[in-house]
Structures are given as structure tokens and as C-alpha cells.
Amino acid sequence: MDNNKIISSAVIRRLPRYYRYLGELIEGGIQRISSNELSSKMKVTASQIRQDLNNFGGFGQQGYGYNVKSLYDEIGKILGIDRTHNMVIIGAGNLGQAIINYKDFEKRGFIIKGVFDNDMRLEGKIISGVSVMMIDKMTDFIKENNIEIVALTIPKKSARELGKIVADAGVKAIWNFAHTDLNLPDDVIVENVHLSESLMRLSYTIANMSKE
Amino acid sequence: MDNNKIISSAVIRRLPRYYRYLGELIEGGIQRISSNELSSKMKVTASQIRQDLNNFGGFGQQGYGYNVKSLYDEIGKILGIDRTHNMVIIGAGNLGQAIINYKDFEKRGFIIKGVFDNDMRLEGKIISGVSVMMIDKMTDFIKENNIEIVALTIPKKSARELGKIVADAGVKAIWNFAHTDLNLPDDVIVENVHLSESLMRLSYTIANMSKE
DNA sequence: TAGATTGTTAATCGATTAACAATC
DNA sequence: TAGATTGTTAATCGATTAACAATC
Numbered sequence: 001m002d003n004n005k006i007i008s009s010a011v012i013r014r015l016p017r018y019y020r021y022l023g024e025l026i027e028g029g030i031q032r033i034s035s036n037e038l039s040s041k042m043k044v045t046a047s048q049i050r051q052d053l054n055n056f057g058g059f060g061q062q063g064y065g066y067n068v069k070s071l072y073d074e075i076g077k078i079l080g081i082d083r084t085h086n087m088v089i090i091g092a093g094n095l096g097q098a099i100i101n102y103k104d105f106e107k108r109g110f111i112i113k114g115v116f117d118n119d120m121r122l123e124g125k126i127i128s129g130v131s132v133m134m135i136d137k138m139t140d141f142i143k144e145n146n147i148e149i150v151a152l153t154i155p156k157k158s159a160r161e162l163g164k165i166v167a168d169a170g171v172k173a174i175w176n177f178a179h180t181d182l183n184l185p186d187d188v189i190v191e192n193v194h195l196s197e198s199l200m201r202l203s204y205t206i207a208n209m210s211k212e
Numbered sequence: 213m214d215n216n217k218i219i220s221s222a223v224i225r226r227l228p229r230y231y232r233y234l235g236e237l238i239e240g241g242i243q244r245i246s247s248n249e250l251s252s253k254m255k256v257t258a259s260q261i262r263q264d265l266n267n268f269g270g271f272g273q274q275g276y277g278y279n280v281k282s283l284y285d286e287i288g289k290i291l292g293i294d295r296t297h298n299m300v301i302i303g304a305g306n307l308g309q310a311i312i313n314y315k316d317f318e319k320r321g322f323i324i325k326g327v328f329d330n331d332m333r334l335e336g337k338i339i340s341g342v343s344v345m346m347i348d349k350m351t352d353f354i355k356e357n358n359i360e361i362v363a364l365t366i367p368k369k370s371a372r373e374l375g376k377i378v379a380d381a382g383v384k385a386i387w388n389f390a391h392t393d394l395n396l397p398d399d400v401i402v403e404n405v406h407l408s409e410s411l412m413r414l415s416y417t418i419a420n421m422s423k424e
Numbered sequence: 425t426a427g428a429t430t431g432t433t434a435a436t437c438g439a440t441t442a443a444c445a446a447t448c
Numbered sequence: 449t450a451g452a453t454t455g456t457t458a459a460t461c462g463a464t465t466a467a468c469a470a471t472c
Contacts, residue, residue: 007420008438008439010438010439010440011439012413012416013413015412015413015416016406016408016409016412016413017406017409019412020391020392020408020409034452034453034454035453035454036453045440045441045442046453047440047441047442047443048439048440048441050453050454050455050456051439051440051441051455051456053455054454054455054456058454058455060453060454060455061447061448061453061454062446062447062448062452062453062454062455063447063448063451063452063453063454064448064452064453064454065452065453065454066454078416078419079412079413079415079416079419080412080415080416080418080419080420081412081415085415085418093310093313094306094307094309094310094313095306095307095310097306098305098306098307098310099407101305101306102407104391104408105408105411108408108411108412110411110415148418149414149418172418172421173414173417173418175410175411175414179232179316180232187421189414189417189418189421191410191411191413191414191417193405193407193410194228194229195311195314195405196228196232196316196317196320197228197229197232198387198403198405199317199320199322199387199403200227200228200231200291200293200320201224201225201227201228201291201403202361202385202387202401202403203291203292203293203297203322204224204227204290204291204292205385205401205403206292206297206360206361206384206385206401207290207291207292208219208292209384209399209401220462220463222462222463222464223463246428246429246430247429247430248429257464257465257466258429259464259465259466259467260463260464260465262429262430262431262432263431263432263463263464263465265431266430266431266432270430270431272429272430272431273429273430273471273472274428274429274430274431274470274471274472275427275428275429275430275471275472276428276429276430276472277428277429277430278430
């Protein structure tokens with residue numbers, strides 16, 4: 001595998017979906033699959049599957065197809081979930097709590113080490129085993145606990161401010177749920193989840209399907 | 213504007229972001245903007261902005277630029293948020309509650325008419341003015357209240373089942389937060405929010421930025 | 425009018441699909 | 449070996465960027 005080749009984001013966007021389907025095949029006890037079979041399950045072209053995978057190496061075998069388990073593991077490695085990532089949540093509201101309670105993230109190696117909030121009434125509260133701390137303790141906590149990822153589940157104004165602070169504290173990536181762009185230096189990774197944009201795309205499709 | 217032209221999904225994906233930036237310009241009291249100024253704010257090319265907008269009509273004026281307020285309104289119309297949409301949530305957990313509590317959706321015309329759950333202890337509970345009902349009342353409720361959109365904030369197994377049920381009940385679109393594809397007939401719109409895929413993309417970027 | 429900026433065509437770039445030789 | 453299916457090249461399709469004439 002050529003580690004330096006830059007992979008297009010279109011390919012990266014599809015990898016987690018391959019990973020999910022392969023996981024389900026494993027659960028179903030399937031050991032091998034051809035690009036053609038996977039193609040019909042996932043509703044993408046077999047050609048695309050083979051092209052995508054070959055960006056990372058020849059994981060298949062002619063005449064046989066792909067070994068489900070080993071392809072699953074390879075994609076896991078590519079996605080960087082063959083190791084753990086320490087994470088904190090900023091914002092102990094419903095959305096922050098939803099992320100903490102959703103146990104699958106932890107299963108994939110995303111370890112939630114703490115939740116921060118500025119509501120003093122929440123200080124010391126335990127949410128699903130994770131304790132709520134005040135924002136002023138955050139920078140130290142990030143440095144001492146080797147935190148790589150911060151999830152921002154707070155309103156946009158605070159998100160912009162705290163985004164800067166955690167970037168300065170040295171986190172590698174921000175998972176941003178606030179409805180704003182963060183405008184941080186290029187060495188800080190930002191992955192946005194803009195729910196309102198998703199809902200507007202849905203609304204667009206409603207408006208334009210009905211037309212025909 | 214040519215109502216029948218099919219607009220590429222790449223363009224649609226960008227529209228809500230234009231809408232957001234224009235909204236902020238309005239708040240800031242800005243009345244006109246050129247594609248060049250907007251380009252540097254949004255970090256996309258001016259050419260792309262002009263191309264995107266011209267899919268829907270000539271909203272600008274040579275030598276002047278775009279009127280912020282009227283462009284905002286036009287994009288709102290295109291996105292179908294110039295009218296209201298009735299919506300229900302299935303799943304009264306943290307994620308469902310987060311959506312109910314987030315008042316911006318309501319402001320944009322997405323009216324949450326009810327929440328459904330199968331936990332009998334929640335029956336009749338009021339979450340932010342919206343009452344929790346049991347799943348067996350759902351189909352009737354959807355039909356009687358002209359529900360267009362259903363948000364699925366439940367585990368994947370139930371999501372697949374209830375997705376079919378609400379599709380049969382006649383909803384136009386499903387906003388799917390479950391980590392699965394729904395496989396419904398083509399006339400039902402599905403907009404997926406796969407948080408775990410988003411987190412894996414973030415993880416990929418961490419793994420591959422550190423390499424250089 | 426002169427300057428600014430759009431709308432739109434043409435050029436480039438990138439992503440997807442098709443085809444098939446290589447090979448298990 | 450024969451059949452199946454990959455890996456990979458070539459062809460096509462679509463999206464983005466550049467350029468500039470039209471026009472406010």
C-alpha cells in the first residue's frame with residue numbers, strides 16, 4: 001500500500017459504509033464476497049467498489065473475491081479505528097448526552113473521558129459513567145489526558161470561542177455539531193455535522209419531488 | 213427559472229451553507245454582496261457561487277452583485293422552507309429530545325407535532341411542549357395530522373421496521389439517524405445522518421494527517 | 425460614461441463506469 | 449484446466465474553474 005498517495009474525499013466518504021456492510025456480513029456468517037454481490041447489496045457499481053479498494057491495495061483475489069473478515073479489518077486500519085482515541089464532549093445537553101449514551105462509539109475505540117459544561121448545577125454529575133466538569137478545567141484536562149478529539153455540542157457562539165481554545169490546547173480534531181464554521185488553522189481537523197443543513201436538503205427534495 | 217431542470221446534488225449540498233452565510237450577513241446589516249466577497253468569506257470560488265446560483269435563475273445584477281435579503285429569500289424558496297412541514301420524532305431518547313429542544317428547526321418551519329416511543333413509562337410525558345405517544349397510535353396520527361417528515365432516532369433494527377410502517381402511512385420523507393440503510397420504495401425520500409460514519413471520517417483524517 | 429460584476433461559454437480537472445487482460 | 453473475478457487501463461461522464469462578453 002502506498003501510504004503517501006492522496007485519496008480523494010469521495011472515496012473516504014464511502015469507506016465507513018463499506019465497513020458497515022462488511023460488519024453485517026460477518027454477523028451473518030458470510031466469509032467471502034465478490035464485488036458484484038456487494039454491489040447489488042449496497043447499490044453501487046462493482047467497478048466503483050474495486051476502484052475504491054484498489055486505492056489502498058489489492059485486498060481481493062482473482063476468481064475468489066474478497067475475504068470479508070480481512071477486508072473488514074483492512075478498512076478498519078485505513079479508517080484509523082484499529083486503535084483508541086480519547087475524546088471529550090463540550091456541552092452536556094441532550095445532544096452531548098446522546099453521544100455519551102450511544103455505546104457504539106466506545107466499541108469502535110472512541111473513549112469518552114469527560115464532559116464539560118458551564119452550567120454549575122451539573123458539576124460532578126455522572127452521565128453514563130462520565131463526569132461533568134466545568135469549562136475552566138478543560139485545557140488542563142485535555143493536556144493531561146491526551147485528548148485527541150473534542151465534540152462540540154453547544155450553541156454556535158460558544159462553539160467558535162471554545163473551538164479556538166481546544167485547538168490551542170492541542171487537540172487533533174473537532175467534531176462540530178454547532179451550526180457555524182469554526183475557521184481554525186489548517187492543522188486542526190474539523191468534521192462538521194450540520195443537522196439543519198441535512199434537514200434543508202431533505203426539504204429541498206420534498207419540494208422538488210412533488211413537482212414531477 | 214426552469215423548474216424541470218435536474219440540479220446536481222453537489223449544488224444542493226451547498227445551498228444550505230449559502231443560506232446560512234446570507235442569514236448572517238442580514239444579521240450584520242449587509243445589504244449587497246458580490247460573488248467575490250462571498251467567495252472569500254465562504255472559502256469557495258466566486259465562479260462556483262455564480263454557477264450554482266445560475267442553476268436557479270439570474271439573481272444578481274451586473275456591476276452591483278447580489279441583494280443579500282432577496283437572494284436569501286430565493287434560496288429559502290428553492291430549499292422549500294418558505295412553507296411549514298409537519299414532523300414527528302420516533303424515539304424519545306436523548307437524540308430525539310435534542311431535536312425537539314433545538315428551537316431553530318421550528319423557526320425554519322419544521323413543526324414537531326408529536327414524539328413516539330415504545331416505553332410505556334414515557335406515555336403522556338411532555339417534552340418541550342410536545343407530548344410522547346405510544347407507537348401503536350402512530351399511523352393514525354400521521355394520517356390525521358398531515359405529517360410529511362418522520363425523524364427516526366431509534367436503534368437500527370426498529371428503524372428498519374418503523375421506516376416501512378411510516379412509509380406505508382404516507383409520509384414523504386424520513387430523516388434517518390439509525391446506523392442502517394432503510395431500503396424503501398423510491399417515492400419515499402430518505403435523508404441519512406450517520407454519525408458513526410462522520411466520526412470514522414474524522415478518524416481517517418487524524419490517521420493520515422499525522423503521517424506527513 | 426467608466427467601472428464593476430454578473431451570466432455564460434469554454435477549458436480543465438476529477439470521478440465514475442466500462443472493458444478486459446491477468447491470475448487465482 | 450476452465451471459470452470466476454480481480455486489478456487496472458481506457459472511455460465517459462460530470463463538476464469545477466477560468467475567461468470574457470454582456471450589461472447594469
